[in-house]
Amino acid sequence: VGTPFDPYVNRTRCGGAMLLFAGVAGGLAARWLAAGRRVAGSLALAPLLVLLVALLATTSRGALLGLGAAAGTFALLAPRGQRRRRVLPVALGVAVVVLVGLQASGLLDELVGRLGERQGRWTNRFAVQAAALREFVRHPLTGTGAGTFPVVFSAFQTIDDVRYFGDAHSDWAQFLMETGLLGAAFAALLGRLLWRHGAHASTSRDARAWQVRGALAGLAGLAVHGLVETNLHIPANAFLAAVVVGLACGTGASLRIGARNSSPGDAQDDESTGAVVGAPASGAPHMRSRP
Numbered sequence: 001v002g003t004p005f006d007p008y009v010n011r012t013r014c015g016g017a018m019l020l021f022a023g024v025a026g027g028l029a030a031r032w033l034a035a036g037r038r039v040a041g042s043l044a045l046a047p048l049l050v051l052l053v054a055l056l057a058t059t060s061r062g063a064l065l066g067l068g069a070a071a072g073t074f075a076l077l078a079p080r081g082q083r084r085r086r087v088l089p090v091a092l093g094v095a096v097v098v099l100v101g102l103q104a105s106g107l108l109d110e111l112v113g114r115l116g117e118r119q120g121r122w123t124n125r126f127a128v129q130a131a132a133l134r135e136f137v138r139h140p141l142t143g144t145g146a147g148t149f150p151v152v153f154s155a156f157q158t159i160d161d162v163r164y165f166g167d168a169h170s171d172w173a174q175f176l177m178e179t180g181l182l183g184a185a186f187a188a189l190l191g192r193l194l195w196r197h198g199a200h201a202s203t204s205r206d207a208r209a210w211q212v213r214g215a216l217a218g219l220a221g222l223a224v225h226g227l228v229e230t231n232l233h234i235p236a237n238a239f240l241a242a243v244v245v246g247l248a249c250g251t252g253a254s255l256r257i258g259a260r261n262s263s264p265g266d267a268q269d270d271e272s273t274g275a276v277v278g279a280p281a282s283g284a285p286h287m288r289s290r291p
Helices: 011-034 038-057 061-077 080-105 108-115 120-138 149-156 171-201 209-225 235-261
Strands: none
Touching (some): 011 038, 011 061, 011 209, 061 209, 149 171, 171 209, 209 235
C-alpha cells in the first residue's frame, strides 16, 4: 500500500494531505453548485471522490477521525436552512460512491481490519505523547526549542521500545513541548482569526463562502488528525496547510469587505464578477436624488 503514496514515507501523513485537498475540492464544488453552475460543480465532485478514496486507502485511523471532524465542520458552517436541503444529500451520495469504490478496489476489508487492530506500536505512540507533555510541564514558557524533539527525547525516554522516535506522533504534544506557551499563544491567535472568518461564512449567502467552509473543514480535519500524528512537522504538509489558511483568510476577508460595503438591502453577491448586486458599476457616477 505504501508505493502509491510516495513521496510520503508514512501513509498516515499522506492522509493528512488528502484531508486538506478534499476540503478545498469540496468547497469549490459546493461553490459552483450553489451558484447554479451544475455542470462545473458536478465535474468538480470527481476529484473530491478520488481524494476521499485515496484518504481511506491509507487505512489511517487518525485520518478517519480527521475526516469525521472535517465533515462535521463543513456541515456546521453551512447555513442552517441548507444543511438538509443541500449538504446532507450530497454528503450521503459522496459517501456511497466512495464506499463502492473501496469495495471494488478490495481496500474496504483492509480498512475495516485496521479499525480492530490493537498493536503495541499503536499503544506506544500514546506513551510518547504523554512523555512529550510531561517535558512541556518542565519547560512551560518556551519549551525545549523548535525542532529539538529528535535530539532531546532520548534523554527522557522511558518506553521499552528499541525504535528511534524522531517525532511525538502528535502535532500538538510536540508543538507544546518544543515551543511552550509562547508557541501556543501564536496558534491561538491563528485559531481566533480562522474562527472569525468561519463565523461570517456560516451566515453569508455569497457562493464564495463555500470555499471558506471547505478550507476550514480541511484545516479542522488536519487539526484533529494532528492529535495522533505529526502532519505539520512534514514540510510538504505544513506548506500545504499554509496555502489553505491563506485561501480561507483571503476569501473570508473579501466576503467581509463586500458585506461591509453593501447596503442593508443587498442580499447576495454576483458569483460571476464578485460585485455586490445592486451596487453601482465601476466608474459609474453616484446619482443623488434631489429633494
